Amino acid sequence: MLKLTTNNITLSQSAEDKFSAIESLASSLCAQGLVAEGYVEGMLNREKQNSTFLGNGIAIPHGTVDTRDMVNTTGVSVHHYPNGVNWGDGNIAYVAIGIAAKSDEHLGILKQLTKALSADGVEQRLQTAKTKDEIIALLNGDVQLEADFDASLIQLNFPVSDMIQMTAVGAGLIKNTGCAEREFVADVVAKTPTHLGHGLWMVGSEKQVSRTAVSYVSTANDCQFDGQPVKALVAIAACNNAHQSIVQNLTQLVFGNKQASLLEADVETVIALLKGDNVTMAVSNDNQAIFKIKNTHGLHARPGAMLVAEAKKFESNIRVSNLDGDGKSVNAKSLMKVIALGVKHGHQLQFSAEGPDASEAIESIGAAIASGLGEG
Template structure:
């Protein structure tokens, strides 16, 4: 299977535009005897048909089906552009993955990049990467990009009568995910949990951790500990900064006196509550009129418009799952499954929120670069 490793990566590259970047990548493919020189024509033709920008600062320039006969052997080269390259439509590429494939082997690369393209902050990490191994680790998913938190890390209505029981169960849930070693549990139990208010307690440790993770255990019946109510315990295992996003969301829930939502919600709702920042600000709803919905091109145009503004912008497909997505992330927008006639709710928070929503509405009404009825 076609994959990427550190020997495929060329650091400290620079290009004035994407055509120059593609030329440089094609030269590397020729030097490695993967392709004939004429393969460049296919790469430029493919780029002219539709942008190969994927999102999160990554593009995968490759040839057309008509130039597959110019491929001598399947291979890949990766050029790192720390200063970025304008890839059109307001998109900046920091990593261009040149692919020479004799069939649809580029799909294997796409599969490898799935987690990277959907994670937050990867673009900045790629921009600031210093070594080929660091980049290879990012692309392979070896570098954790978001806190581990899934339904298996939630235990609702556990029949506990003291806080230590909840702590042990919460630690065990994380251990079962192979995220920590036994030393984590020992350290956690030895530390006193902190009371956050509204019946929620917090226990955390940075000992014996391989993955940053969060677990939540709620009690079947509320009880008292040190004259304070216990309804649930949140457990954090972290040796990085990843958990800070979750903590900030939790602090916001505490400030708004909304912790009880964690005790009444479903597992899926709890995950959303602790991983997805809920914006408060201006909002508008727009209807998609593109015949084929938000596929790659109109989706990229929407993200391009959103990125022009400082405001945080969330998009929710009211005809879909109801989950919100960062409107400035192409991969997040594409996962919304937006079709013709779907209504999209946008919430913007920041100094230019109103201007952002007006611009997004205008772009949608004009077809996001496509002809609409």
Template sequence: MLSLRHQDIQLQQAADNKQAAIRALAAGLSQKGLVEQGYVNGMLAREAQNSTFLGNGIAIPHGTTDTRGLVKQTGVIVHHFPQGVDWGDGKTAYLAIGIAAKSDEHLGILKQLTKVLSADGVEQKLQQCDSADALIAILNGEAQLEPELEPGLIQLAFPATDLIQLIAVAAGILKNRQWVSNESVADAIASGASYLGQGLWLAKTGKSVTRTALSFVTPAQAFDVDGQPVRGVLMVAACNGVHLPNLNVLAKLLYNQQADKLFSADAEKVVSLLSEELLEGNSQVFKIRNAHGLHARPGAMLVSVAKKFSANILVKNLHGDGKAVNAKSLMKVIALGVKQGHELEFTVQGDDGDQALAAIGLAIADGLGEGRA
């Protein structure tokens, strides 16, 4: 796991262009004893091949495979540009992370960083950082950018016969993680739950919440309250607004009359349904054969192919956490941590979806700009 220290962070930096920013990062990596002097040439060459701009105001300059021999030790250096640096194509970088890594170590670094940095609203948070502590908190995932939501927070088929029981169980799950207090549980029970339709109820609390989290509980047998069916309760404990994207996903699920999917899914699928937009369309699986997986260059090629089509395209790493992400987002694609031999499942929805699948399959077979393996 990458661990950032104060000496890895340089605040209040400025650069006339991305080449100057990259040279400054390379100098920092060299001064830390992580790379040989010539590594800067590899970083500039990599940038000339494909932009290392990920999105959300973040760039990750690093060397080519040919210059990995110049890496002495894996590490990073971070430069913060509050005024931004023009990274080309109308993109502005507020944070540049220079990476030095041997072999496939860079994939682990990229996965950790991009998982944190792909969260909604992170660009503004990074731009406004005024201390190394604040920046480290974001990069290490200590600053909450997404709500807590994972299979362990899902309780299915609980033997309850009234709504208050379900609310208490949902709140209790979060209390066991120490994200809420007894006061939170009491507030949720006293407030009751609102009926959202299709058998789904929403309970919430904002009292004594230390970390925003979602839990979900279903009864072993559905029952009625005031003439409305109770098939599940979603609990929202919030101390910030990071859960709002999840509620938007839920709203689309309800609008499309698909809440039933929540009640027939296992815990992992419930998390997916509450985390990502559901696509109904064709799917296909392709194996990545690139020797170094989906690092920045092949990842950018894959995203470039996906962006040529109007269809919505989701991709999941079948060897990862199983979460589907937008295939048109470089940051989210790299965050999948795809290595050689991993299989990616693409799901498309739209008039040109089948053409998109064919083009993606061909690009992957051709090596995504790195030649056939």
């Protein structure tokens, strides 16, 4: 599989605009023998069709389908722009990845970038990066920019009867993932949690933490602490700022007096609420549909962007899952989430929509996919 390595990176580059940057990347690809000289025209034409800026300071310029025969060997060239390059629409790229792909090998690169594209703080870190290793670590998602928080760190309706048991369970979940050691558990149990209202509490510690993580524990038992009800606890193990986005989402719930939405949620919804994702909603059969992707090279950047642009035309909450992948549904209005599905030619996507224009959204998305998402 095509992977990014330090050998692909050229540091301290500068360019007047994105087209100059693309010409420079094309020259690098050509110098490596990856493409013929005319490939640059395909890259420039591709950019004129639709921006290759993905987000978080990252752009992935590449050729058109018509110039694939100019690719000798699949590969990449990565240029780092500390001062940034204006990629249009107010978007600044600090890293541009020039891609030469004979078929759909570059989908692996796109999927590889999803962590960097979805995490807060990547753009600033890419701008200030000084070494090739630092850039690769950021692009590969090896630098922790988001706290660990998944189903293994959630325990609903656990039969605890007091706050000490609640904090012990919350800290224990984090310890079991290897993110923290015994001193963390002991410190959390000894601390006095903060009441966030309606029986929701929070506690945290930095002691013996090797990786930032968050856990969530709820109980069905009737118990109290300091005269206040105890229904659920958010425990935080912090060794960096990766938990800040979760804390911000939790703060918004508290300020909006929406603690009940978290307290009454299932595991999937707890994750969505604290990570700030759209919550999956039940939809009627009329607002669901399965469409097969007929694009020869799957949902690479251009058709992926076209699909997301179509979904964004509608007010409704739209989810999509790859039935030929892991089946997990994601926000169809997020390019990074859609690309992460790893959709190839012939894969079936299931869409669901909930909202005032749900049926129109499903119909329009189906028509866009049938028309080839900009690729005929």
